[in-house]
Structure formats: C-alpha cells, structure tokens
Amino acid sequence: MVKKLLFSEKSLRGTISVPGDKSISHRAVMFGSLAKGKTMITNFLAGEDCLSTIEAFETMGVKITRNNQTVIVESEGIEGLKEPLVPINLGNSGTTARLLMGILSALPFHSTLYGDASLTKRPMDRITIPLKEMGAMIDGRENGKYLPIAIRGSKLQPIHYHTPMKSAQVKSGVLLAGLLTDGKTIVEEDTKTRDHTENMLKAFGADLTVEGNRVIINGNIPLSSCDIEVPGDISSAAFFLVAAAITPGSEVKIENVGLNPTRTGIIDVLKLMGVAITLEEKRTVGGEPIGDITVQSSNPKAATIEGEIIPRIIDEIPIIALLASQADGTTVIRDAEELRYKETDRIESVVTTLRALGANIEPTNDGMIIEGNANLTGAKTNSYGDHRIGMMIAIASLLTEDTVELHDDKCIAVSYPTFFDDLNKLLQ
Numbered sequence: 001m002v003k004k005l006l007f008s009e010k011s012l013r014g015t016i017s018v019p020g021d022k023s024i025s026h027r028a029v030m031f032g033s034l035a036k037g038k039t040m041i042t043n044f045l046a047g048e049d050c051l052s053t054i055e056a057f058e059t060m061g062v063k064i065t066r067n068n069q070t071v072i073v074e075s076e077g078i079e080g081l082k083e084p085l086v087p088i089n090l091g092n093s094g095t096t097a098r099l100l101m102g103i104l105s106a107l108p109f110h111s112t113l114y115g116d117a118s119l120t121k122r123p124m125d126r127i128t129i130p131l132k133e134m135g136a137m138i139d140g141r142e143n144g145k146y147l148p149i150a151i152r153g154s155k156l157q158p159i160h161y162h163t164p165m166k167s168a169q170v171k172s173g174v175l176l177a178g179l180l181t182d183g184k185t186i187v188e189e190d191t192k193t194r195d196h197t198e199n200m201l202k203a204f205g206a207d208l209t210v211e212g213n214r215v216i217i218n219g220n221i222p223l224s225s226c227d228i229e230v231p232g233d234i235s236s237a238a239f240f241l242v243a244a245a246i247t248p249g250s251e252v253k254i255e256n257v258g259l260n261p262t263r264t265g266i267i268d269v270l271k272l273m274g275v276a277i278t279l280e281e282k283r284t285v286g287g288e289p290i291g292d293i294t295v296q297s298s299n300p301k302a303a304t305i306e307g308e309i310i311p312r313i314i315d316e317i318p319i320i321a322l323l324a325s326q327a328d329g330t331t332v333i334r335d336a337e338e339l340r341y342k343e344t345d346r347i348e349s350v351v352t353t354l355r356a357l358g359a360n361i362e363p364t365n366d367g368m369i370i371e372g373n374a375n376l377t378g379a380k381t382n383s384y385g386d387h388r389i390g391m392m393i394a395i396a397s398l399l400t401e402d403t404v405e406l407h408d409d410k411c412i413a414v415s416y417p418t419f420f421d422d423l424n425k426l427l428q
C-alpha cells in the first residue's frame with residue numbers, strides 16, 4: 001500500500017489524547033493472565049503488538065474479552081495455563097517475545113514461538129542466554145538466537161544477572177522467570193531502563209524491591225488480580241509533540257500521557273533543544289504518573305544527546321532525528337547502538353529516510369550526526385515495515401509542499417492504529 005501525504009503549510013492545533021501505553025498494555029495482559037481472578041484493563045492499546053500478547057495467552061486457555069479499549073482477563077492463575085496446541089504467533093512484537101520467553105521457560109509444558117519477517121531477524125539470545133543459565137530448555141535457529149524458538153518448560157534456578165545491554169525487555173523476561181522460580185532473583189543494569197514491570201508486579205502483589213539499578217524478586221509468590229488503567233503512550237505522543245514544535249503556528253495539548261520518569265526523556269530533549277513545552281502532572285495510577293503536555297511551535301536548537309537519557313528516549317529517536325534536522329546547528333546522538341535491534345536497524349532506516357527527504361545526516365556506529373535547518377522535499381519513501389519510521393515520515397511530510405509517498409503505512413497499526421485520525425484532527 002502506498003499513501004500519498006500532502007499536508008504542507010498546515011499547522012497543528014488542538015487537544016487530543018493518544019492511545020494507551022504499549023509497554024503497560026502488554027504487561028497488564030501478561031500479569032493478569034498469571035494472576036488468579038479477574039483483571040480489568042482500561043484504555044488498553046488495541047495495537048497489533050498488544051493483540052499478539054492477548055492471542056498468546058488465549059492460546060494457553062486464558063479467557064480474555066475485549067470491548068474496544070477495555071479488556072477483561074479471567075485466569076485460574078499460573079496453574080490454569082495450558083500447553084498451547086499450536087505455535088504462538090508473536091507478530092512484530094519484540095516485547096511479547098522476550099517477556100513471554102521468561103514465563104514459558106518456567107511453565108510445565110512445551111511451546112513454540114514464531115513471528116513476522118522483522119521479528120525473525122531480531123536477536124533473542126539476549127533473553128535465551130540468561131534463561132538458559134537459569135536452567136531453561138530452549139532451542140531455536142542458531143542455538144536459540146532467532147525465532148522460531150521451542151521451549152520445554154522446566155523448574156528454573158534463581159539467578160543474579162547483570163544485563164549486558166540496556167534493555168527493559170531482558171530485565172523483565174528474567175524477572176518474570178524469577179517470579180516463577182523458588183528463591184531470590186536479582187537483575188542489575190548499568191543504566192536504568194523503563195520500570196513498568198517492577199511497578200506493575202508490585203501492584204499484582206509480587207515480593208519485589210528496587211534498590212537503585214538493582215531489582216530483587218522473591219519467586220513463587222502467587223499474583224492476585226488487579227485492575228489497570230493504562231496511561232496514554234508518551235512514545236506515541238512524541239510524534240505530535242515534535243510536529244507541533246517544528247510546524248509554524250502550532251499549539252498541541254496531549255492529555256493523560258504517562259509521565260513515568262524512565263520514559264520522559266523526550267520532554268527533557270525538547271526542553272534541551274529550546275522547544276516551548278509545559279507539563280501538568282495530574283495523578284498517579286498503579287505507580288505510573290499521568291499528566292498533560294503542551295507544545296508550541298519553536299525554533300529548536302541542536303544538542304548532544306548521549307548517556308543515561310538514551311534508554312529513556314529509545315523509541316523516540318526517529319522523531320528526534322527529524323526534530324534535529326530542523327534545529328539550528330548540528331545534533332549528535334551517541335550511545336544508541338540498541339537502535340540496531342529494533343523493528344528495523346533504526347540507525348540505517350532513519351538515515352536513509354531522512355536523506356531521501358533532503359536532510360543532511362550521517363550514521364555512526366552507535367547513533368547519528370544530523371545537520372539542522374534542512375529544507376525537506378518530496379520523495380518516495382518506505383517505512384520498511386517499521387511503525388515508528390512510518391510515523392516519522394508522515395510528520396516530515398508536514399514540512400514540504402511536495403508529495404511524500406509512503407510505502408507500507410499499514411505497519412503504523414502496530415502501536416498507533418488511529419495515528420492518521422489524530423493527525424487529521426490536529427491539522428488546521
């Protein structure tokens with residue numbers, strides 16, 4: 001499918017709410033399925049990735065009903081989970097894959113997992129290595145590095161694991177295996193990554209403590225069901241925050257966005273680059289702060305973006321690269337080698353796409369160097385099946401009078417099925 005984007009000379013004005021947070025929606029379904037009882041999830045993200053998580057647990061016999069953004073999970077607890085009779089399709093979702101492997105490795109049955117072409121290329125050894133250290137029986141292509149993967153669930157040993165890469169998925173997968181294991185599992189990381197697993201496991205009654213960058217979980221304590229209200233996804237909001245910043249005459253307010261400090265790096269980057277942004281924190285639900293964010297069009301300036309902020313903006317870097325192409329000066333992004341393991345190699349896909357649109361941008365091993373003040377032009381572009389690249393292209397098209405052709409816009413439904421509706425609501 002090719003979408004012709006011609007939104008030039010428009011500004012963005014108005015107030016919207018973005019769909020529910022993807023990371024939190026996945027975890028709510030997973031932990032609700034592990035807990036005995038009924039879990040009601042409101043403002044659930046009905047994106048394809050989170051629907052893959054629902055399907056996975058349905059395949060294991062959990063009763064899950066969905067009415068738009070409300071999901072009810074009814075489970076007998078872990079004892080009630082049944083051996084899946086068919087291979088589980090994880091679609092495009094890395095989060096489902098890595099977290100589910102932690103769970104399945106410790107359950108007393110066999111399972112097989114596969115995904116789409118993109119997920120089949122993404123590294124799974126980052127999670128299968130620590131799980132095998134815990135005693136998991138996992139096999140897959142290249143000794144469990146790639147999907148399809150088969151798991152023979154077994155009794156695991158607790159582990160003290162220092163994650164070698166900055167990954168909340170790895171941290172979470174090991175913690176979930178630890179939850180289902182006798183004894184104390186400890187996961188440590190050098191740089192703090194998103195902590196939704198920690199917050200939500202506590203809300204479901206797990207015995208979990210956080211000491212700085214170290215998480216300690218005492219296993220084999222049953223979870224009890226817990227209702228979850230999912231905040232708006234700041235990673236989805238980021239596209240409109242940047243769009244408002246770089247299109248003249250804009251002012252956009254996004255309501256009820258999750259403001260967990262492990263996710264708000266985009267706000268820090270916008271401030272650092274001189275964008276007019278205001279925040280109003282309103283309340284906290286399930287340990288997750290929620291508030292409204294307003295951005296006005298601005299004259300952004302370049303910045304160096306590196307270090308501890310990177311995991312806090314990891315999914316926002318494609319749209320930050322577009323922002324940088326419109327800033328005064330040269331922006332440098334470093335320490336972001338994790339971008340190479342996403343739905344696409346996002347260093348390559350961002351650079352190729354922004355270059356095609358007329359920006360001056362160079363890849364580096366762990367990031368990119370972006371010259372500002374670019375005059376973007378029309379181009380034939382491709383999302384390469386990566387939802388965040390697709391949305392970045394749509395926002396870039398606001399900056400040129402020429403037509404931008406976007407091949408494969410469908411993948412945007414992975415995280416933001418109503419993206420074009422919201423964009424059209426804001427366009428004036």
Ligand SMILES: O=C(O)C1=C[C@@H](OP(=O)(O)O)[C@@H](O)[C@H](O)C1
Pocket residue numbers: 022023024094095166167168169170172194314315338
């Ligand atoms: O734990 C999560 O929900 C996620 C963690 C991040 O991945 P990594 O753990 O691979 O960094 C992020 O990119 C992904 O969109 C969601």
Ligand SMILES: C=C(OP(=O)(O)O)C(=O)O
Pocket residue numbers: 022049092093094095096315342343388415
């Ligand atoms: C990297 C992402 O997701 P996942 O790893 O779950 O596929 C993303 O949403 O940008």
